[in-house]
Amino acid sequence: MAAQTMPETAPPSLPHWEQTPADLPDAIRQVKAALRARIAASGRTVEDVFAVVERQVSAEVEEIAAARRRGETIWPVIDYADIEAGTVTARARDLLRRRGCLVVRGHFDREQALGWDQDIIDYVESNRFFQNYRGPGDDFFGSVGSRPEIYPIYWSPAQMQARQSDRMARVQAFLNRQWKHESGGVQWFDPGRDSLYPDRIRRRPPGADSAGLGAHLDPGTLDLWMTEASQQAFRHLFDGSVEEYDPWDAAWRTTGPQYPGSTMCSAFRTFQGWTALSDMNCDQGVLHTVPIPGAMAYLLLRPLLPDVPDDDMCGVTVSQVFPASQKWHPLLVHALAGIPDVRAGDSVWWHCDMIHSVAPVTSQQGWGNVMYIPAAPWCPRNERYAASVRDAFVTGSSPADFPAEHYERTWPNRFQPHQLNRTGRRGLGLS
């Protein structure tokens, strides 16, 4: 850990709940009072600390607005060929770290990606998925509007080939290395080994109308304030040393739990990501992010201001995605920036803390198809989850983080254990 600016006596400790508290309003009241007291012990008020964060975030928002006025693309773009050759410039890396998001151009050959898209169609159709589909298995996005068209399919040959490919491993390692993964004598994660976090597929057909997906973030809910590991990970926000907060420091992020929900993420992901399986134009209901990795400081401190009721965390609760809202976070929501046009085979990445949304679209032109493949490096937290992933893989079950739909258990042509390569075996903890 980095050295902390400590007052002369140790600051008050924080109550913590390693499992979802039984009485949520009471736990919120307790932790808010304790967080305020801890910040006050540093000699600063919550308002002082929040003002620092607000100034930092405002400067970022203004910088993004200025770049927009200059006609620049907000999302950084790096060619896969430069990642493979190790020729990504320092300038490109700086922009990636400032914005926290990236499009990797030509991550896979376009023909390869289009082939995978067709393979997925063949896979689900050969197993009569559409005839047997029982509707959405979760209401995780209930608090932020309607959902895009998601297939709860995890084990197609196409997905597994992409997950265990050398090209995927190279990009994940490059992204993981943007993080500080060692400190205080601890290696928090292994940047060169991914845990193959299995996720779903989205296929949105031409002509589709979609209300999109409201602005939200994925790294947790009330656990972000309430578990011991999270309180450590965000220690600088909670002890008055906010200037030292580093959104790229993995310390304590790779150990602790997330409170359960019907769709959650047990894994630590350095970046969320997906790989495009169709060409998509930037005005066709695409992904947006608030490209400010440090905005988490704003999100976690905002509920401590006096205008938020004592038993409210700006609308965050368990089993519902963490909403970013016009009501509590207008400064942030204002900075939402969409991806540029992408082609099949490009991949899209964003820092795990970042607010994101999917824009609405009417009568979509072209397909909107992606497979979700994040960067989830090997660490204690991901090793624990990998044990249940192994079982799900062998039996064709839905992974434990997702609704228990289990469509693929009886599908004979799902990806088989003997098809794993070395990356696949390491990712599942089999070698």
Ligand SMILES: [Fe+2]
């Ligand atoms: Fe999300």
